[in-house]
Amino acid sequence: MSDNRVTVRRAVDSDEPALLEIELTAWDATSGFPSLTAGGRTNFFTERSGPAAHLVAEQDGRLVGYIRLQDKYPFEEGAGVLAVNGLAVAVDARGRGIGSVLLDAVTAEAQRRGARKIALHVHGVNTVARRLYERHGYVVEGTHPREFLIDGQYVDAVDLALYLDV
Numbered sequence: 001m002s003d004n005r006v007t008v009r010r011a012v013d014s015d016e017p018a019l020l021e022i023e024l025t026a027w028d029a030t031s032g033f034p035s036l037t038a039g040g041r042t043n044f045f046t047e048r049s050g051p052a053a054h055l056v057a058e059q060d061g062r063l064v065g066y067i068r069l070q071d072k073y074p075f076e077e078g079a080g081v082l083a084v085n086g087l088a089v090a091v092d093a094r095g096r097g098i099g100s101v102l103l104d105a106v107t108a109e110a111q112r113r114g115a116r117k118i119a120l121h122v123h124g125v126n127t128v129a130r131r132l133y134e135r136h137g138y139v140v141e142g143t144h145p146r147e148f149l150i151d152g153q154y155v156d157a158v159d160l161a162l163y164l165d166v
């Protein structure tokens with residue numbers, strides 16, 4: 001019998017191939033930076049972003065998405081501000097609420113850590129992700145007009161944040 005429930009857990013080293021597969025196929029010009037996912041990339045984890053920085057979602061025994069949560073600042077005055085530095089769901093698993101479950105898991109984790117704010121950047125044109133974040137209470141903190149040139153088009157960078165202590 002298949003179990004459609006989505007479970008979330010901390011990533012482990014052996015998740016790397018499944019995470020790399022998602023990384024190489026999930027992003028496009030409206031959501032990511034094509035130069036970072038184009039050709040040749042063979043690792044998902046890096047020295048700065050190892051398994052401990054990731055929560056992964058599983059459904060029917062398959063890894064279907066991840067979210068990366070890190071300290072935004074490496075000094076104590078910025079402690080309490082965490083950053084979502086990546087959120088992606090496998091293309092064929094979208095629209096089933098997995099992104100939503102990952103965002104809820106990160107909120108719970110941030111609260112456990114005593115964080116006061118979760119910050120992230122999203123491309124202005126990424127309407128699917130922006131709606132999702134908005135539904136989860138994220139608000140716009142600022143916009144950087146024409147921040148990136150992606151496939152010949154200028155793209156705004158939008159700073160969003162969820163306040164946990166208000």
Ligand SMILES: CC(C)(COP(=O)(O)OP(=O)(O)OC[C@H]1O[C@@H](n2cnc3c(N)ncnc32)[C@H](O)[C@@H]1OP(=O)(O)O)[C@@H](O)C(=O)NCCC(=O)NCCS
Pocket residue numbers: 026027028031087088089090093094095096097098099100101121122123126128129131132135
């Ligand atoms: C953004 C993203 C993580 C959302 O993941 P998800 O698991 O599809 O999220 P949910 O199912 O919780 O909600 C997604 C929205 O897409 C809609 N949707 C429905 N079917 C869909 C489908 N087949 N494909 C994509 N989206 C679909 C959902 O209804 C929902 O819309 P709503 O917000 O208007 O209700 C995913 O689209 C993704 O990986 N995108 C590329 C990377 C990205 O943009 N990351 C965020 C960068 S800041």
